[in-house]
Amino acid sequence: MMTMVMMAMTLTCSSLLFLGLLTAQASSSDVPKTSTSPTPPSSSSSSPRMKLSYKDLLAFHGVRRYELDRSCCFSTMLLDEERGRLFVGAKNFLLSLSLDNIAKQEHKIYWPAPVDWREECNWAGKDINMDCVNYVKVLHHYNRTHLYACGTGAFHPTCAFLEVGQKMEDHIFRMNPSLIEDGKGKSPYDPRHAAASVLIGDELYSGVATDLMGRDFTIFRSLGRRTSIRTEQHDSRWLNEPKFVGAFWVPESENPDDDKIFFFFRETAVEAQGLGKATYSRIGQLCRNDMGGQRSLVNKWTTFLKTRLICSVPGSDGSDTYFDELRDVFLLQTRDRKNPLVYTVFSTSSSVFKGSAVCLYTMNDIRRAFLGPFAHKEGPNYQWVPYQGKVPYPRPGMCPSKTFGSFESTKGFPDDVIQFARHHPLMFNPVYPLKHRPVFLRTNVDYSFTQIAVDRVAAADGQYDVMFIGTDVGTVLKVISVPKENWDNMEELLLEELQVFKDSSSIINMQISSKRQQLYVGSETGLAQVPLHRCSIYGKACAECCLARDPYCAWDGTSCTRYLPNTKRRYRRQDVRNGDPNTLCSGDHHKHRVAQKKLYGVEGSSTFLECLPKSLQARITWTYQRTTDTPREEVHLDDRVLQTDRGLLIRNVLRRDGGMYQCHAMEHGFTQTLLGIALEVVPSSSPSSALPSDPFSSLNHGRSVNQKMWYRDFMQLVDHPNLNTVDQICEQVWMRKNRQPSKAPVPAAPASGKPAAPLGVPHGPPSKWKHLQEIRKGRNRRTHESKPPHRAPRSAGEW
Numbered sequence: 001m002m003t004m005v006m007m008a009m010t011l012t013c014s015s016l017l018f019l020g021l022l023t024a025q026a027s028s029s030d031v032p033k034t035s036t037s038p039t040p041p042s043s044s045s046s047s048p049r050m051k052l053s054y055k056d057l058l059a060f061h062g063v064r065r066y067e068l069d070r071s072c073c074f075s076t077m078l079l080d081e082e083r084g085r086l087f088v089g090a091k092n093f094l095l096s097l098s099l100d101n102i103a104k105q106e107h108k109i110y111w112p113a114p115v116d117w118r119e120e121c122n123w124a125g126k127d128i129n130m131d132c133v134n135y136v137k138v139l140h141h142y143n144r145t146h147l148y149a150c151g152t153g154a155f156h157p158t159c160a161f162l163e164v165g166q167k168m169e170d171h172i173f174r175m176n177p178s179l180i181e182d183g184k185g186k187s188p189y190d191p192r193h194a195a196a197s198v199l200i201g202d203e204l205y206s207g208v209a210t211d212l213m214g215r216d217f218t219i220f221r222s223l224g225r226r227t228s229i230r231t232e233q234h235d236s237r238w239l240n241e242p243k244f245v246g247a248f249w250v251p252e253s254e255n256p257d258d259d260k261i262f263f264f265f266r267e268t269a270v271e272a273q274g275l276g277k278a279t280y281s282r283i284g285q286l287c288r289n290d291m292g293g294q295r296s297l298v299n300k301w302t303t304f305l306k307t308r309l310i311c312s313v314p315g316s317d318g319s320d321t322y323f324d325e326l327r328d329v330f331l332l333q334t335r336d337r338k339n340p341l342v343y344t345v346f347s348t349s350s351s352v353f354k355g356s357a358v359c360l361y362t363m364n365d366i367r368r369a370f371l372g373p374f375a376h377k378e379g380p381n382y383q384w385v386p387y388q389g390k391v392p393y394p395r396p397g398m399c400p401s402k403t404f405g406s407f408e409s410t411k412g413f414p415d416d417v418i419q420f421a422r423h424h425p426l427m428f429n430p431v432y433p434l435k436h437r438p439v440f441l442r443t444n445v446d447y448s449f450t451q452i453a454v455d456r457v458a459a460a461d462g463q464y465d466v467m468f469i470g471t472d473v474g475t476v477l478k479v480i481s482v483p484k485e486n487w488d489n490m491e492e493l494l495l496e497e498l499q500v501f502k503d504s505s506s507i508i509n510m511q512i513s514s515k516r517q518q519l520y521v522g523s524e525t526g527l528a529q530v531p532l533h534r535c536s537i538y539g540k541a542c543a544e545c546c547l548a549r550d551p552y553c554a555w556d557g558t559s560c561t562r563y564l565p566n567t568k569r570r571y572r573r574q575d576v577r578n579g580d581p582n583t584l585c586s587g588d589h590h591k592h593r594v595a596q597k598k599l600y601g602v603e604g605s606s607t608f609l610e611c612l613p614k615s616l617q618a619r620i621t622w623t624y625q626r627t628t629d630t631p632r633e634e635v636h637l638d639d640r641v642l643q644t645d646r647g648l649l650i651r652n653v654l655r656r657d658g659g660m661y662q663c664h665a666m667e668h669g670f671t672q673t674l675l676g677i678a679l680e681v682v683p684s685s686s687p688s689s690a691l692p693s694d695p696f697s698s699l700n701h702g703r704s705v706n707q708k709m710w711y712r713d714f715m716q717l718v719d720h721p722n723l724n725t726v727d728q729i730c731e732q733v734w735m736r737k738n739r740q741p742s743k744a745p746v747p748a749a750p751a752s753g754k755p756a757a758p759l760g761v762p763h764g765p766p767s768k769w770k771h772l773q774e775i776r777k778g779r780n781r782r783t784h785e786s787k788p789p790h791r792a793p794r795s796a797g798e799w
């Protein structure tokens with residue numbers, strides 16, 4: 001009969017796990033084959049180093065949630081650092097939330113579409129609740145006291161001024177009904193369309209459809225004192241079914257007359273005709289001081305130019321694979337206002353090749369493309385070629401200013417310039433990303449990138465651009481790109497994958513506050529506020545902190561904490577570039593004692609040695625030493641001794657399995673010992689009097705069916721990637737067990753005649769009881785022991 005040492009434990013969740021394992025041995029001869037592979041999962045740079053669940057983020061990592069009844073679609077967000085507010089536009093509502101905690105101190109303005117507009121919209125065949133409501137699509141700072149907002153207004157675009165007060169303390173948030181105005185050319189009609197806009201001075205530049213049918217797309221300047229101005233109408237060379245993504249204002253020189261507005265969009269490519277309907281991504285430019293032409297292009301842009309944005313990877317067959325669907329743009333400001341870095345995310349439109357990429361462009365490369373040849377097509381049966389003829393002066397695309405010429409206004413441009421501009425809005429040369437390839441790439445994953453925000457972080461070995469990438473499954477990826485040996489050889493590090501939304505809805509907006517170190521994320525269903533870093537999750541040891549390579553975090557002598565370059569603390573240790581603990585964490589005071597556990601296994605039964613590395617990129621190896629006198633060797637894996645994601649499973653334990661086990665994590669060339677487990681094998685024939693009493697032993701008959709089931713459950717759960725802890729595994733086993741109450745083992749009077757141990761009360765030798773408890777408590781503690789092979793220190797150069 002089986003002896004059950006583990007029964008001495010209380011029926012806590014993880015005791016159930018062990019119970020499940022032990023009882024499984026009753027039929028070990030016909031244990032079902034599982035899919036568990038004897039080889040450990042290979043560490044791969046494609047998996048995130050850390051993966052945090054929605055539950056954990058909410059409970060332990062300061063993530064806050066905001067939801068609003070009867071609303072949705074938090075697609076517009078405006079950060080106001082001075083007032084400490086996050087202004088948000090959603091369905092029928094405008095919100096003012098606290099930047100420190102979006103869940104607190106909310107102010108709301110209910111802004112529905114009037115009933116008659118809704119009815120009109122409904123008569124036109126649109127859905128009364130989905131379409132015929134007001135979706136806020138535009139939200140900008142207007143002046144020191146007011147914001148400007150526009151919404152779809154049930155297919156009746158409308159804009160309004162919002163009063164927000166001068167100071168934070170004012171707590172003003174109201175809409176003046178007398179300041180409501182027509183939003184045609186500012187907000188789209190259709191809630192499914194996006195608008196890209198930027199408000200400069202008192203003028204709004206928007207990329208939007210200006211008609212009910214959504215056919216007349218334009219880049220439009222309105223508001224302010226100057227006459228409205230737009231792109232040429234119904235000319236596919238100018239705009240061809242565009243989807244606008246972003247609009248930005250970038251100065252080109254010290255002279256404001258040279259200021260330009262850039263629009264990012266994707267559209268059906270005119271130059272790719274004949275290849276079916278291809279989508280290309282674009283950047284378009286305009287001069288802020290464009291007043292339109294005098295005789296031709298009246299109230300139309302005379303300085304509009306556009307070109308293709310390329311984001312591609314070389315394919316194995318030599319042809320490039322293109323990411324053609326631009327999704328989002330983030331301008332990272334540098335010290336030079338004229339030269340922000342342009343971070344973009346793209347996905348593919350191909351049904352064959354699925355993937356997303358982050359591409360980075362410089363203003364220099366963008367400006368060079370606009371100074372290059374114009375794309376030219378002689379007639380319907382001609383190819384697009386670089387224009388070879390003489391380009392009129394002043395060159396189209398140049399702003400009228402003292403810097404580059406003597407023209408006061410675009411109205412003074414010669415006719416040939418206007419004519420040329422009208423027929424040549426497209427440039428021949430595309431813009432390539434920095435180093436002609438993406439800085440970050442995901443292929444063959446079942447999600448795509450939708451949003452990006454970037455934070456420039458000063459670290460001990462230089463500055464890093466930390467990319468926060470939103471996906472269409474409610475996750476945020478935190479990524480950096482690190483030079484390996486030189487600038488041409490970059491390593492991409494996926495530091496964290498955060499499940500920010502419970503319901504895996506697509507992320508549709510993201511704003512970042514470097515000042516508050518927070519990321520604000522909007523989806524269809526809600527808003528979330530996520531701190532940019534959680535240094536403590538990496539572990540307390542120097543090596544753990546160092547291996548994390550998170551530019552926000554450094555080891556401070558006792559734990560992993562936020563790194564601030566100007567604080568003069570002695571023990572700050574950080575090495576983002578090399579992540580080499582051998583160099584960084586040498587010296588005995590950095591060593592941690594390896595946690596030791598004791599575990600009992602029953603001969604002939606199964607036992608599980610749990611060891612969970614903090615990093616998903618760590619590769620786990622197990623070593624074994626029979627006694628302190630015998631050499632330590634690697635654990636031999638086979639059908640009986642299996643390595644799983646969460647530890648070592650020994651089926652059918654033999655007496656010779658007893659000894660000292662160690663679990664080691666290898667990552668980035670560095671090995672640390674996480675845990676030592678002393679396994680003591682209890683012979684199955686040993687008299688039960690030497691062991692704690694077994695309240696279940698009388699139930700062994702007729703239980704093998706149930707045991708097999710438990711075993712199968714356990715094996716499934718062990719390999720389940722979404723369950724993070726033993727507790728979760730146990731919870732699942734416990735729940736399944738309770739679903740079949742008639743089959744579940746219940747404590748009964750033991751055969752030996754001893755009184756039954758009441759559930760929850762330890763029974764048996766107290767020392768063994770303590771060990772079992774320690775196994776539970778200590779399983780997440782990580783330490784490292786270092787006898788690492790010596791390596792020559794690498795220099796961590798500035799870059």
Ligand SMILES: *[C@@H]1O[C@H](CO)[C@@H](O)[C@H](O)[C@H]1NC(C)=O
Nearest residue numbers: 142143144145146147161179
């Ligand atoms: C801001 O604009 C609004 C709307 O035009 C106006 O009523 C208000 O007086 C302006 N405030 C300032 C400080 O100029």
